[in-house]
Amino acid sequence: MRTIITACLIFLFWFMLSGHTETLLMILGVLSAMLTVYLAKRMNIIDRESYPFHLSLRLLRYYFYLGKEILKANVDVIKRILTPGRVNISPRVITLSVIKKTALGKVIYANSITLTPGTVTLELSDDEIKVHALSKEGAEDLQKGDMAKVVPDSGELPL
Numbered sequence: 001m002r003t004i005i006t007a008c009l010i011f012l013f014w015f016m017l018s019g020h021t022e023t024l025l026m027i028l029g030v031l032s033a034m035l036t037v038y039l040a041k042r043m044n045i046i047d048r049e050s051y052p053f054h055l056s057l058r059l060l061r062y063y064f065y066l067g068k069e070i071l072k073a074n075v076d077v078i079k080r081i082l083t084p085g086r087v088n089i090s091p092r093v094i095t096l097s098v099i100k101k102t103a104l105g106k107v108i109y110a111n112s113i114t115l116t117p118g119t120v121t122l123e124l125s126d127d128e129i130k131v132h133a134l135s136k137e138g139a140e141d142l143q144k145g146d147m148a149k150v151v152p153d154s155g156e157l158p159l
Contacts, residue, residue: 002046003037003041003046006037006040006046007033007034007036007037008033010033010036010037011029011030011033014029014032014033015029058152059152061150062150062151062152065147065150066112066115066116066150069112069116069147070115070116070117073116073117073118073119073138074117076117076118076135076137076138077117077118077134080118080134080135088135089134089135090134090135090136091132091133091134091135092132092133092136092139093122093130093131093132093133094130094131094133094139094142094143095128095129095130095131096128096129096130096131096142096143096145096148097127097128098124098125098126098127098128098129098148099145099148099149100148100151100153101153102153104153105151105152105153106124106129107124108151108152109129109147109148109151110124110129112147112151113129113131113142113147116147118133118134118135118138119131119132119133119134119138119142120132
């Protein structure tokens with residue numbers, strides 16, 4: 001079962017990257033996914049520890065949340081740039097507490113902040129993240145801690 005799920009995930013990843021729907025290319029995509037799984041199986045690298053499928057939904061939830069936040073932040077930055085007249089930019093540097101336990105979880109959180117337009121992680125330490133925000137509202141959103149709760153820690157990640 002794990003082999004079939006792996007092949008399906010590899011094919012879906014290929015399809016999302018390629019976007020081809022022609023019959024020949026779809027068949028080649030399926031064959032390449034099957035070949036990849038066959039080779040991985042022969043090398044004995046598909047097991048429960050190498051990819052815990054039961055945690056995939058958490059990572060999927062994080063991807064959708066991050067995509068939504070990036071989209072919202074893009075719209076906000078565009079509005080601030082294109083609004084005529086008064087300047088809607090109130091930059092500030094804030095310090096956030098890090099609730100993640102592992103180094104990987106902290107780095108994913110810091111990178112998620114940087115991926116969101118209008119915010120940049122300046123410094124990451126063991127228990128704090130220093131962030132530059134383009135606006136007061138952006139800083140307040142980060143201080144609420146919603147993103148910190150959604151970002152998975154490495155113990156939860158299917159790596």
